Amino acid sequence: MNVRVKKQGLYDPRFEHDACGIGAVVNITGRRDHSIIEYGKQILQNLRHRGAAGSDNVTGDGAGILFQVPHEFFTEECDKIGFTLPDRGKYGVALVFGAQNSALSDKCHKILTGAIEHYDMKILGWRDVPV
Known part of the structure; x- marks a missing residue:
């Protein structure tokens, strides 16, 4: 058919x-x-x-x-590294694969931060993912 x-x-x-x-x-x-x-x-x-x-x-x-964003998990992780999340559903999470080279990584952070601020958003914090 x-x-x-x-x-x-x-x-x-x-x-x-x-x-x-x-x-x-x-x-x-x-x-x-x-x-x-x-x-x-x-x-x-x-x-x-x-x-x-x-x-x-x-x-x-x-x-x-x-x-869906696992709010409880991120709340605990963010508490460990020193910042507080807004209420569930009031924030987003991005996974960014960074460069190994620290100078290049810093440049990428600046570019990403600039793009986020351009859209009137703010970065609450950064977290290295344990591997």
Whole structure:
């Protein structure tokens, strides 16, 4: 059966195209549930054959999971390093892969800070991710 859906509301079929692989798991009520993350991890494993891993079989292409900000976790972590977060839903979190070279890292911090301030936002703090 080949049915073409017509343009309606925000949907426009001109934006339809093949994707190399995508998976989505959501709770449409917005309820937080760890099982959604587990399902997301399974999707990533199932998409491995679609190129989600580098040719060296160690690195990846950046495929990942988008999930709600774990407010309690970030509150605890930020308390440890000396700054307080606003209420849940009143802030965002960015993961930035920085340069190993400290001069280049400083330059990247300045560029990122400038871009954020340009949009009338502010950086509350920085945290090195433990590895």
